[in-house]
Amino acid sequence: MKLVLSITFWAGVQQRRSSWQDGVLGTNCPIPPKWNWTYNFQVKDQIGSFFYFPSLHFQRASGGFGGFIINNRAVIPIPFATPDGDITILIGDWYTRNHTALRKTLDAGKDLGMPDGVLINGKGPYRYNDTLVPEGIDFETINVQPGKTYRIRVHNVGISTSLNFRIQNHNLLLAESEGSYTVQQNYTSLDIHVGQSYSFLLMTDQNASSDYYIVASARFVNETRWKRVTGVAILHYSNSKGKARGPLPEAPNDEFDKTFSMNQARSIRWNVSASGARPNPQGSFRYGSINVTEVYVLQNKPPVEINGKRRATLNGISFVNPSTPIRLADWYKVKGVYKLDFPNRPLTGPPKLETSVINGTYRGFMEIILQNNETKMQTYHLDGYAFFVVGMDYGEWTENSRGTYNKWDGIARTSAQVYPGAWTAILVSLDNVGIWNLRTENLDSWYLGQETYIKVVNPEATNKTELPIPDNALFCGALSKLQKYARRHLFCNINHQQRIKLVFHAADDHLLRNFHFPLRHVVSSKVWPSVYPGGRGGFFSEVCDLAFVF
Numbered sequence: 001m002k003l004v005l006s007i008t009f010w011a012g013v014q015q016r017r018s019s020w021q022d023g024v025l026g027t028n029c030p031i032p033p034k035w036n037w038t039y040n041f042q043v044k045d046q047i048g049s050f051f052y053f054p055s056l057h058f059q060r061a062s063g064g065f066g067g068f069i070i071n072n073r074a075v076i077p078i079p080f081a082t083p084d085g086d087i088t089i090l091i092g093d094w095y096t097r098n099h100t101a102l103r104k105t106l107d108a109g110k111d112l113g114m115p116d117g118v119l120i121n122g123k124g125p126y127r128y129n130d131t132l133v134p135e136g137i138d139f140e141t142i143n144v145q146p147g148k149t150y151r152i153r154v155h156n157v158g159i160s161t162s163l164n165f166r167i168q169n170h171n172l173l174l175a176e177s178e179g180s181y182t183v184q185q186n187y188t189s190l191d192i193h194v195g196q197s198y199s200f201l202l203m204t205d206q207n208a209s210s211d212y213y214i215v216a217s218a219r220f221v222n223e224t225r226w227k228r229v230t231g232v233a234i235l236h237y238s239n240s241k242g243k244a245r246g247p248l249p250e251a252p253n254d255e256f257d258k259t260f261s262m263n264q265a266r267s268i269r270w271n272v273s274a275s276g277a278r279p280n281p282q283g284s285f286r287y288g289s290i291n292v293t294e295v296y297v298l299q300n301k302p303p304v305e306i307n308g309k310r311r312a313t314l315n316g317i318s319f320v321n322p323s324t325p326i327r328l329a330d331w332y333k334v335k336g337v338y339k340l341d342f343p344n345r346p347l348t349g350p351p352k353l354e355t356s357v358i359n360g361t362y363r364g365f366m367e368i369i370l371q372n373n374e375t376k377m378q379t380y381h382l383d384g385y386a387f388f389v390v391g392m393d394y395g396e397w398t399e400n401s402r403g404t405y406n407k408w409d410g411i412a413r414t415s416a417q418v419y420p421g422a423w424t425a426i427l428v429s430l431d432n433v434g435i436w437n438l439r440t441e442n443l444d445s446w447y448l449g450q451e452t453y454i455k456v457v458n459p460e461a462t463n464k465t466e467l468p469i470p471d472n473a474l475f476c477g478a479l480s481k482l483q484k485y486a487r488r489h490l491f492c493n494i495n496h497q498q499r500i501k502l503v504f505h506a507a508d509d510h511l512l513r514n515f516h517f518p519l520r521h522v523v524s525s526k527v528w529p530s531v532y533p534g535g536r537g538g539f540f541s542e543v544c545d546l547a548f549v550f
Contacts, residue, residue, distance in 0.1 A: 006059060009055035011414065012046075012178050012179055013070075015434070017432070017466050020327065020470050020473065021041040024437045026321070026435050027325055027437075029475055029476035030056055031474065037472065038472060046277050048069075048199075049177075050067070050155075051090070057100075058102055060443060067155055084149055084150060089120060090122070091156055091158070092118065092194075093163075093218070094115055094118065095116050096116045103447065109310040118161070119231055120140045120214065120231040120232070121140040126233060127139075128247075133232075146239055148203075149202065152199065156197075158194055160194055160442040162220060163217060164219050164251040164252065166188060166249050167202065167249075170206065171186040171187070172190060173185070175201050176199040177411060178198075180271075183409070185267065193415075195441030196415050197415075209242070210240060211237070213233075213249060214233040215231065216231040218230070219252075219377075223251075230248070262393075265392065266392065270283065270410060270411050271409075287410075287427055288407025290365045293361060294367070296366065296369070297397065298438075299373055303448055304351050310448060311351070313449065313450065316346055316349070317342065317452070319452055323477030323478070324337050324479055326455070330435070337355065340455060341359075342359075358452055358453065362459065369425050372418040373421070376420055377417060377418070378418045380418060380440055381441050384456075387416070387428035388428070389412075390427055392423065394419065396423070397425070430454070435456075438451065
């Protein structure tokens with residue numbers, strides 16, 4: 001089997017003063033096959049619900065992701081009573097083809113097509129419909145006690161499909177999103193776009209006459225064609241009187257009218273009176289009164305052909321990852337690796353391939369308008385920061401659009417959706433020195449070049465705003481001669497069942513599932529993958545050493 005390189009990205013961790021640990025190609029060399037690498041980073045001044053995933057080669061499409069939690073310090077109160085339990089739920093679209101096959105499809109200039117399904121915690125759907133769901137599918141069950149309150153953290157770790165999340169007969173009280181406490185509002189369902197994370201308070205206040213459906217279904221699609229692309233798990237009360245039955249709870253029916261979803265997104269607001277990671281209220285940072293110093297309008301369009309290859313662009317530029325990471329090139333003064341010339345408006349000429357980077361001003365306040373001139377939903381993520389989502393609307397953004405901005409309680413988060421034919425405006429304080437990736441979270445568009453980086457440099461000569469290069473830094477490209485020998489793991493050829501026990505100390509599949517580390521199973525009789533160990537795990541066997549890091 002051909003072994004591949006990998007890097008792990010920690011979505012939402014701001015990596016303060018240390019873009020060295022960010023886990024993307026602009027800052028890190030890939031981890032070679034059969035090597036390990038230890039990430040060292042602080043999560044000071046952060047709280048919330050996040051997830052990690054492999055950031056190279058489309059590997060996230062085959063698994064390797066999981067949730068992680070940054071808790072409040074004990075001296076800082078949370079804005080709700082301590083829940084009786086904490087549950088992580090990973091949802092995402094899934095293809096039975098592995099990540100290498102999906103890459104080949106994109107390299108051939110084709111779309112990925114409709115996914116084969118939606119997984120919930122790495123498992124297929126409960127058999128809610130005998131026609132759509134075959135027998136024998138392993139499904140997820142969430143066990144709860146009646147009369148309790150649970151914090152449910154939901155992450156869309158999929159490839160490109162927006163999902164509507166709902167639990168039959170239950171309200172979802174939104175409490176937090178990607179490190180910010182929200183104004184607490186009840187939703188019967190919520191659209192969760194690729195790369196986004198939310199946490200809800202769930203009250204188990206039903207009579208438990210039966211189990212209840214947990215549903216994640218595709219949004220903005222032809223529901224007749226996409227019926228099979230639905231994830232279904234079970235919420236099981238300890239006193240439940242029977243199995244879940246009847247039709248699934250309905251999702252919003254607005255295939256051709258996305259006003260409902262956008263209005264729902266606008267309703268998600270910052271809890272300005274709650275304390276976050278610090279004792280002072282979140283709203284003490286009055287972002288609406290800060291003068292903007294830089295404005296970038298970033299426009300994406302449908303994929304185009306550049307030099308005979310299908311590519312995705314931002315402002316007419318399709319990003320090319322250099323063989324030497326940008327941050328390493330700066331540190332060792334390697335010339336010609338990238339250009340600090342990313343345009344602040346869309347180019348008027350033909351699209352081009354470039355390693356073009358945004359020149360950010362340290363302690364500047366940047367306004368970024370994300371303009372989606374495509375027919376599918378996009379989610380954008382910015383590493384190193386939490387930004388404020390201050391506005392969104394359909395049509396082309398203009399200077400007059402600023403009159404609609406929310407300058408008081410726009411949510412601070414790390415990802416933002418941009419609806420087709422619409423724009424989203426974000427504000428970000430550039431107080432974190434480093435090289436920071438700005439990209440679409442849709443894996444297909446990201447793979448095809450829809451990204452750039454923001455370079456933030458402190459002009460003062462000081463070691464207080466950025467940490468030095470770590471001792472275990474990996475080198476590649478023009479700096480590959482600097483790479484020191486690293487001892488390889490001795491366990492890579494052990495079979496999967498044994499290896500997982502060694503790494504996670506997991507004596508049974510229940511404990512393994514708690515890590516939410518889905519493995520692709522090649523099972524001829526089923527189209528759904530399984531998280532159980534012991535079979536041929538396409539992703540895990542290719543990057544098995546990363547497990548020792550986790």
